[in-house]
Structures are given as C-alpha cells and as structure tokens.
Amino acid sequence: MKKIRAIAATGNLSTGFREETLVRAVQQGAHFIGCDAGTTDSGPYYLGSGNPRGPREGTKRNLRLMIREALNAGIPVIIGSAGHAGGTPHLNWTLEIVRELARENAWHFTLAAIDSEVPKEHLLKAFLAGRIAPLCPAPELHETSIRQAERFVAMMGIEPIQSALNAGAQVVVAGRCSDVAIYAALPVLEGIPKHVAFHAGKILECGSAAVAQRFYSDCMAAELDQDGFTVEPPNPTFRCTPQSVAAHTLYENADPYHLVESGGVVDTTAARYDATSDRAVRVSGARFIPSEKYTVKIEGAALAGYRSIVVAGIRDPLVLRQLEPFLSSLRTVVERKIEDSLKLSRDAYTLQFRIYGSNGSLGRAEPCPQVEGHEVGLIIDVVAPSQSLAADILPIVWHTGLHHPIPEQQGLISNLAFPFSPPGADMGPVYRFCANHVWQLDDPCKPFRMAIEHL
Amino acid sequence: MRELWEFTKLIRSKNAGPFELTFDIMFKDENCFREVMASGKLSAELIAQLYKVDRKQVRFWVIESLLTVKISIPRPVFSGDVDDTDVYGGQFHGPLVRLPVEAG
Numbered sequence: 048m049k050k051i052r053a054i055a056a057t058g059n060l061s062t063g064f065r066e067e068t069l070v071r072a073v074q075q076g077a078h079f080i081g082c083d084a085g086t087t088d089s090g091p092y093y094l095g096s097g098n099p100r101g102p103r104e105g106t107k108r109n110l111r112l113m114i115r116e117a118l119n120a121g122i123p124v125i126i127g128s129a130g131h132a133g134g135t136p137h138l139n140w141t142l143e144i145v146r147e148l149a150r151e152n153a154w155h156f157t158l159a160a161i162d163s164e165v166p167k168e169h170l171l172k173a174f175l176a177g178r179i180a181p182l183c184p185a186p187e188l189h190e191t192s193i194r195q196a197e198r199f200v201a202m203m204g205i206e207p208i209q210s211a212l213n214a215g216a217q218v219v220v221a222g223r224c225s226d227v228a229i230y231a232a233l234p235v236l237e238g239i240p241k242h243v244a245f246h247a248g249k250i251l252e253c254g255s256a257a258v259a260q261r262f263y264s265d266c267m268a269a270e271l272d273q274d275g276f277t278v279e280p281p282n283p284t285f286r287c288t289p290q291s292v293a294a295h296t297l298y299e300n301a302d303p304y305h306l307v308e309s310g311g312v313v314d315t316t317a318a319r320y321d322a323t324s325d326r327a328v329r330v331s332g333a334r335f336i337p338s339e340k341y342t343v344k345i346e347g348a349a350l351a352g353y354r355s356i357v358v359a360g361i362r363d364p365l366v367l368r369q370l371e372p373f374l375s376s377l378r379t380v381v382e383r384k385i386e387d388s389l390k391l392s393r394d395a396y397t398l399q400f401r402i403y404g405s406n407g408s409l410g411r412a413e414p415c416p417q418v419e420g421h422e423v424g425l426i427i428d429v430v431a432p433s434q435s436l437a438a439d440i441l442p443i444v445w446h447t448g449l450h451h452p453i454p455e456q457q458g459l460i461s462n463l464a465f466p467f468s469p470p471g472a473d474m475g476p477v478y479r480f481c482a483n484h485v486w487q488l489d490d491p492c493k494p495f496r497m498a499i500e501h502l
Numbered sequence: 503m504r505e506l507w508e509f510t511k512l513i514r515s516k517n518a519g520p521f522e523l524t525f526d527i528m529f530k531d532e533n534c535f536r537e538v539m540a541s542g543k544l545s546a547e548l549i550a551q552l553y554k555v556d557r558k559q560v561r562f563w564v565i566e567s568l569l570t571v572k573i574s575i576p577r578p579v580f581s582g583d584v585d586d587t588d589v590y591g592g593q594f595h596g597p598l599v600r601l602p603v604e605a606g
Binding site for chain 1: 516517518519520521522524526528552553554561563565567568570572574576577578579580581582583584585586587588589590593594596597
C-alpha cells in the first residue's frame with residue numbers, strides 16, 4: 048500500500064523550527080516539506096498595504112534549511128500564502144528571497160510561482176456575472192466597493208499546486224492558499240483519498256501545535272495511506288496524544304466537525320483518534336463531501352483612513368470616578384474646535400477614546416466596563432482621510448484633554464500623564480477587510496497565474 | 503461557589519477568520535465536565551447575553567469525547583476595522599474565566 052510522508056516545517060514560515068528536527072524528519076523519510084506563510088489573523092493591514100509581515104532574515108533562514116534538505120532528499124518544498132497575505136507584492140518578496148538563496152548557495156532547481164492576486168476588473172466581471180456570493184457574516188460587496196478596494200486575493204485549493212508539481216517544480220511558492228491545500232495537494236496527486244489528505248492537512252498546518260505540550264514552534268510529520276494517517280512529532284521531546292490531535296481540529300475553526308475547503312467539506316464527526324505509541328496517533332474515519340460547485344474564497348482589503356494616536360495615563364481619582372462624562376464633554380469641546388480650526392465636521396473623521404481599565408480589550412462587547420482600579424490607560428485614536436489631517440486633529444484632542452476641567456478641581460489642571468514626548472505617533476494607513484465571499488469557478492486553476500523559472 | 507477556570511485546563515478565544523470568534527473550553531476531567539454541564543450555567547443564552555449577540559447567532563457544541571465545549575459567534579466588530587479592539591480575538595474569553603458555577 049502506497050504511503051506518503053508529509054512534513055510541516057512549522058506553523059508559520061516566519062516563526063521557525065529547530066534545524067536538527069527538520070534534518071531528522073527528512074532522514075526518517077519524506078515526500079515533501081510544506082509550510083504555511085500567511086494568515087488573515089493579523090488583520091487587514093498586510094493585504095491592504097502590500098507589505099509582508101516578515102521578518103526577512105528569519106524567513107530566509109527557514110527557507111534556506113527547507114530548500115537545502117529538500118534538494119538533498121530530492122523532494123519538493125511547498126510554501127503557501129507567501130509573504131503573509133499572498134498578494135503579488137508578498138509573492139515577489141518571497142520569490143526574491145528564494146532567488147537570493149539559490150545564488151548564494153549555487154543551487155539549481157525549478158521554481159514555480161503561483162500568483163493569487165485578483166485584478167479588480169476580473170473580480171468585477173465575475174461579480175457582475177453573478178459568480179460571487181457572500182459567506183456569513185460578510186461585509187457588503189458591490190461594484191463601487193470592488194473598484195475602491197486596495198487589493199483582492201483568491202484562496203487557492205490543491206489544484207494550482209498540483210499543476211506546479213506536475214510541471215516539475217521543486218520549490219512551489221504559492222500566493223494566498225488554503226493551509227490544508229499545502230499538505231493535501233501532493234498526497235492527492237499520489238492517490239491518497241481526499242478525506243485522508245485534507246484531514247491530515249488540517250492537523251499539520253500549524254506545525255507542532257497539535258502536540259500535547261508545545262514548548263516552542265517546531266516541525267510535524269504525518270504518514271498518509273488509503274485509510275488514514277499517523278501523526279508523530281519528529282522532535283523526540285514532543286508527544287502527540289489522541290486528545291492533543293483531536294483538540295487541534297477545533298483550533299481557529301468556527302465549526303468543530305466541518306472544515307470547508309475548495310471542492311468540498313471535510314466531515315470529522317465520525318473521526319477516530321487512536322494512540323499507536325506514547326507519542327504517535329492514528330487518525331481515521333473522516334469523510335470528504337464534494338461540493339456541488341467549485342468555489343474559492345475571496346479576501347479583500349480597502350483603505351479606511353490614516354491613524355494617529357496618543358498614549359496617556361489617568362491617575363486622579365476624581366477624574367476616574369466621572370470618566371465617562373469627562374470624556375464625553377471633552378469630545379463635545381474638541382469636535383467644536385476641530386470644526387472651527389480645520390473646517391472638519393465630526394463625521395469626516397473618527398475619534399475614539401480607548402480606555403484600558405474599562406473596555407479597552409473588548410469594546411462594546413465588554414460586560415463589565417466600570418472602572419475599578421486606581422488608574423486607567425487611555426489611547427486617543429484618530430482616523431482621518433489623510434495622515435496630515437489625522438496629525439492636525441490629534442494635538443487639538445490631547446491638549447484640550449490635558450486641561451479639560453472637572454467641577455471638584457478649581458484652577459488649571461493637567462489630567463493626562465503622557466509617557467512620551469512627543470505624546471503620540473502617526474500610525475500610517477488603516478485598512479479593513481472588505482470581502483468574505485466565494486467565487487464560483489469552472490476551472491479551479493483559472494484565477495491563478497503560474498510562472499516557472501529555472502534557477 | 504467555584505469559578506469556571508477551576509474546572510478547566512483551557513479557556514481560549516480566537517478568530518475563526520476575520521469575521522467570527524470561537525471559544526474553546528476544555529475541562530480537566532469527566533467530573534469537572536459533568537459538574538459544569540449539570541449546573542446549566544454554560545449555555546448559548548449566557549454567551550448571547552454576555553457578548554450582546556443574538557441568541558440565534560450563537561453556535562454551541564458539547565464535544566463529550568474531548569470533554570470540551572466549543573462556541574462560535576460573529577465578531578461584534580470585524581478584525582482590524584477602525585473600531586476593533588482585539589485583532590486576533592484572543593482576549594474575548596476573559597469574561598468567562600471567573601464565571602461562577604454552582605456546585606452540581
């Protein structure tokens with residue numbers, strides 16, 4: 048019976064793994080090394096701005112070890128969601144590192160780049176043809192919001208990666224990509240059933256996260272066959288237990304039993320997790336339910352404005368006991384000042400008082416917003432249509448706030464403790480996610496552009 | 503009166519994508535799991551009330567084989583929006599940690 052051994056270098060290409068663990072994992076036998084490089088977890092900034100999350104040196108170190116081991120063993124490397132957001136600039140950033148490594152180490156191999164950025168006119172065409180549908184919940188998407196957005200990516204399934212492997216790629220750098228597809232593409236190509244390959248992909252995608260006690264980020268390995276797969280951490284000090292592996296299927300998933308992927312749903316309701324040793328777990332029993340229509344997920348980011356912030360502490364108990372009316376009367380005064388001096392009405396910008404010690408972490412969802420401590424931390428947060436406007440609004444707010452009166456204190460008071468001079472900083476552009484949609488495709492490879500390069 | 507964290511080995515919240523939040527509550531052992539479930543304290547109604555979301559939008563699973571309760575809700579604010587407070591959604595479990603649980 049054919050077996051495929053998959054190695055996940057780590058949960059995110061930027062975080063790292065131990066060199067000896069990867070070497071050991073490859074020595075134990077492997078058909079490929081995969082690694083996820085991205086996520087939407089860090090918010091919309093990276094997709095919107097086109098900046099990778101980095102760090103460059105760490106990413107380069109990890110890629111160097113992965114490619115070195117893979118070339119030695121004659122197996123491919125598959126990177127998904129390059130540069131964090133998987134847009135064209137993120138893909139190019141990663142490709143540049145790979146080319147640099149090839150030059151520096153005199154390596155020769157076939158590199159496949161798969162671009163997943165969707166030009167706005169393509170998306171608009173699909174939208175007008177009724178092939179874009181919202182997931183729930185989703186921001187509203189329409190013609191204008193598509194035109195105004197900064198960038199869209201489509202999340203590829205296994206098929207574009209399989210095309211790259213079929214074209215002889217030894218290193219595949221994919222733009223935005225399902226985490227699971229990184230690990231399912233090659234096994235499915237080699238005849239492993241989808242229910243096995245996709246479920247294994249879900250367990251592998253976070254690297255060593257599925258172990259019982261994760262002391263640091265490291266590699267993970269799985270052996271897949273026709274009936275199931277066995278996961279065993281290549282780091283001898285780590286252990287997988289049925290509980291740790293099963294629990295990992297819950298992680299970052301809204302639904303614990305149904306994993307929606309391009310082309311179908313992995314149903315783990317009847318999955319079994321059995322210990323085969325004190326550190327290896329056999330997983331079987333998932334089902335793959337093919338979807339009627341093949342869809343890929345669309346992610347988009349749009350510019351929301353430019354942010355400037357000030358950080359301050361409030362320690363006076365008299366201010367603290369009336370914090371809410373204090374800040375709302377401050378708001379009224381500064382809105383008038385901003386209107387007078389900058390000719391900006393209050394709906395032209397956003398002014399938020401973020402109060403740590405009240406509801407700083409949860410905002411409106413905080414069930415206990417009352418201030419109970421002896422001090423609070425305040426972030427004055429301004430988002431305006433341009434950076435210069437945000438920077439002009441900010442001093443009006445903090446300087447007014449500094450001396451804003453309370454009835455119990457007569458004479459000029461200073462209410463805000465600024466730890467820094469200057470008290471604030473410009474934070475740059477702010478983006479928001481503007482799509483959580485699916486795109487119905489006739490050909491799973493259609494929106495993705497592959498380029499082969501012989502290094 | 504004991505608090506929820508005394509029965510659990512993990513209470514966490516996290517984004518499930520930028521538009522949803524998911525909570526995983528894993529119990530220490532079967533007794534802890536049974537005691538909390540019998541108290542009726544941990545419910546979809548509680549989550550709806552605590553986080554000010556519509557009860558119909560709360561998805562609630564009791565996974566007995568893992569001694570785990572999993573709950574998913576739409577994010578009150580999408581991740582990274584101008585008025586978001588927790589981009590990773592990693593602190594939303596806070597109000598659940600000290601939830602009073604009547605001894606069953």
